[in-house]
Amino acid sequence: MQIIxxxxxxxxxxxxxxxxxxxxxxxxxxxxxxxxxxxxxxMIARTVEDKSFREVLKRSEVxxxxxxxxxxxxKKKGIRINRFPGIEAMLEILKLAEDLKIPIYFLGAKxxxxxxxxxxxxxxxxxxxxxxxxxxxxxxxxxxxxxxxINNSGAKILFVALGFPKQEFFIDKYKDKLKxxxxxxVGGSFDVLSG
Ligand code: UDP
Numbered sequence: 001m002q003i004i005x006x007x008x009x010x011x012x013x014x015x016x017x018x019x020x021x022x023x024x025x026x027x028x029x030x031x032x033x034x035x036x037x038x039x040x041x042x043m044i045a046r047t048v049e050d051k052s053f054r055e056v057l058k059r060s061e062v063x064x065x066x067x068x069x070x071x072x073x074x075k076k077k078g079i080r081i082n083r084f085p086g087i088e089a090m091l092e093i094l095k096l097a098e099d100l101k102i103p104i105y106f107l108g109a110k111x112x113x114x115x116x117x118x119x120x121x122x123x124x125x126x127x128x129x130x131x132x133x134x135x136x137x138x139x140x141x142x143x144x145x146x147x148x149x150i151n152n153s154g155a156k157i158l159f160v161a162l163g164f165p166k167q168e169f170f171i172d173k174y175k176d177k178l179k180x181x182x183x184x185x186v187g188g189s190f191d192v193l194s195g
Contacts, residue, residue: 004081006074007044008054011063013081020089021096023062027182028102028156033175034061036184037168038086041069046165053165056172064089087189090159093182094125097157103129105150105180108136108161109190117194131155136162143174151179158183161190 001023002013014020027034037043037060047054057063064084065071074081097104106114114133121128131153138146150158158180160167167185175183 002081004074004079006065006070006077006079006081007047009039009044009047009057009063011039011065011070011074011081013065014084015082017092020084020092024093024096024182025100027061028100030181033178033180034182035171035175036060036062036064036089036182037171038064038066038084038089038185038187039070040067041073043164043168044070044073050165053168056165056168059172060168086184086186087192089184090186090189090193093157093159093184094121094128098125098128101127101129102157103131103153103155104157104159105131105153105155106133106159106161106190107146107150108159108167108186109194110137111135113190113194114161117190120193120195136160143170147174147177151177156181159186159189160184161186161188163187 001019004011004013047057065081066085071081071083114135118133160171160183162170164187171183171185
């Protein structure tokens, strides 16, 4: 794995899936929450104007280069980086969670979308331990309860699909309160996997 800086944001570039799996496995044996984001070129553009968003990406343990825009930005600087779309990361982590019996929680998307995705995922990963899920339309006042629900569920991996930049701000805000080992922002992936 190489760390590559693009516009001041550190990206992880993995040579292969095995390397990524091992990195994730290491996170699972620690006792704090690590965040994984999948910035695309649009997100990097936002970091230029929005300092707080920039800080959020800088604090993240892993940023995966999502989309060809990032590769082009890197190429301009003479850097080669391997693309890693958020959905591929999600599928790989689900496989790993199933193999290792690591409980997971899904937060985000519309109620019917997340329900339909969970039903499909149960078929695709029959031994996956789904600790819980809920939709991504809630008020600020509900957030503390949602964090308690996730913590009480026993989940160790949290997938958050609230769209960008909401999911990144949410994960960053609650990272210290979350008992999961990994929180990953996955954008529109729940919609893709729901049907
Ligand atoms: N979403 C959500 N809560 C919100 C806003 C968005 O759960 O308050 C969900 C939305 O239903 C979709 C996902 O976030 O499943 C990604 O949304 P969008 O396509 O707008 O974001 P992007 O793909 O641009 O990050």
